[in-house]
Amino acid sequence: MTEIFGIPTQALFGQLLIGLINGSFYALLSLGLAVIFGLLNIINFTHGAQYMMGAFVAWFLLNKTGMGYWWALVVAPIAVGIIGVIIERTMLKQLYKLDHLYGLLLTFGLALIIQGLFRNEYGSSGLPYSIPSQLTGGQNLGFMFLPNYRAWVIVFSLVVCFSTWFVIEKTKLGAYLRAATENPELVRAFGINVPRMITLTYGFGVGLAALAGVMAAPIYSVNPLMGENLIIVVFAVVVIGGMGSIMGSIVTGFGLGIIEGLTKVFYPEASATVIFIVMAIVLAIRPAGLFGTQK
């Protein structure tokens, strides 16, 4: 068996792949957080719960209506996004004039409610969700075995991330969005319905979380607690990348996933904490984050 740095290549590339998979989810989730933060100035603590809800919607669709993975990929983000829109219209909207910390506290409370309700109903053990038949099996690349579904997750999340980047940075809609982030009053004066844009942005960010949840369902089991610890890691990712740039979220998400994967190979004891350690180092050297600008 071939080895690199005394580590079998199989193990190295296997962990690298897991790192890329985790990185896909970090990127999708931190991207959603960044988009929401840009316009609403709140940190959406419910993001982890909404990711979990996405996975549960996929499970419901399969087990109650027989609609498979591909339908779930479309329906779950819309369904959870609509719930997000309702949350924004009824609750978050009332907090924009207050200290931004209240938004954090409200969404934290909502996350507790949602996760508690799902835990009451489904316990803490996971529900299985199988890989869609088109994506079972895998490719033998010679140096490692690549399951098709995992390859799909990486490619698809890259596509989603870069589409989001393209829409925000290169289209007219994105220009409105960026303008509203800079100066909402002025953009309203130009006759653009900023409150509606805010609502839809929240719905979109939440939808991204749900999409990540559907993609995660076949890899991790569908579990009420699946988003609970993940969201804290994603917060660290956001602090490392800085929320100023969309591309920053994507690069940081994938990068940290890979760093985490490599840590599992070389020093497994630290794999749960490595992202937080990176955060501490980044804060010490560049407090605004790798891609951020301090106001």
Added chain:
Amino acid sequence: MSAVLPAVKASEVGAQRIAFGVMVAFFLLGPALGMYPVFLMKVMCFALFAAAFNLLIGFVGLLSFGHAMFLGTAGYVCAHAAKVWGLTPELAIVAGAAAAGLLGLITGLLAIRRQGIYFAMITLALAQMIFFFCLQAPFTGGEDGIQAVPRGKLFGILDLSNVWNMYGTVLLIFIAGFLLIYRTVHSPFGQVLKAIRENEPRATSLGYNTNRYKLMAFVLSATLSGVAGATNALVFQLAALNSVHWSMSGEVVLMNLVGGLGTIFGPVMGAFVVLAMENYLATLGFWVTIVQGAIFVLCVLAFRRGIIGELGRLIRKPL
């Protein structure tokens, strides 16, 4: 550098003195009124924890979402010191508080580099790191925690395995901590903290090194949280993972929100209400979490002053 204290109206001091008297009387007479002493000791530990937390959110405007790391770390160190090193309880508590203060210095240096929401996220992430450390470190006992911690003899004389001796000790620690926080808030140092909360650039332009003040407040808050955590570990003779978990950090936020952010007595009231509710709902499984979440939402949307804040508004005196 001189700070001019604003004139505090005598009637305001009077109202706070009365409230303080009511609070002390409550904890003195509580057991006689049929409340479990262990429950009241827990309330006092968490009231001190919540008051230490309030020092940051209420008077410096910093929302820490990772305060469980100080509570939990101090609990582990205190339990280890009492059980393995065989230290007397007062030294074990000092060891726990010192560990929390040191941790506060390190995490504070990192966290105060950012403000607002970032501060909350950074403290949360650092606390999660401590959680994983406690999960893996050999001396914490992993999932089991450190059990059967001896309460020992205070100063080698007073046997704390007697519940009333323990009760009196906890009451004294709580009152001392509470008065220290009260004194801090009303000192020139506290006035500078409030100035930073209201307008940090202006405080800087007046010549105050705001980061140093923020760090001092953070370390003080961490140390007092440590005192609370260490005492709590002695009361329950247990240091366990749930005290370092992020949900504990959320709980202390909830206590302050319910009682009233930035009030003197709010954290105590909040600790009592939240713990009483948990006790009451303990048999209902995850409903505790759901009810806690619902209270969060309600408080943020409709009850932002909290119980003591509303009470203070009613009598038009800050409590």
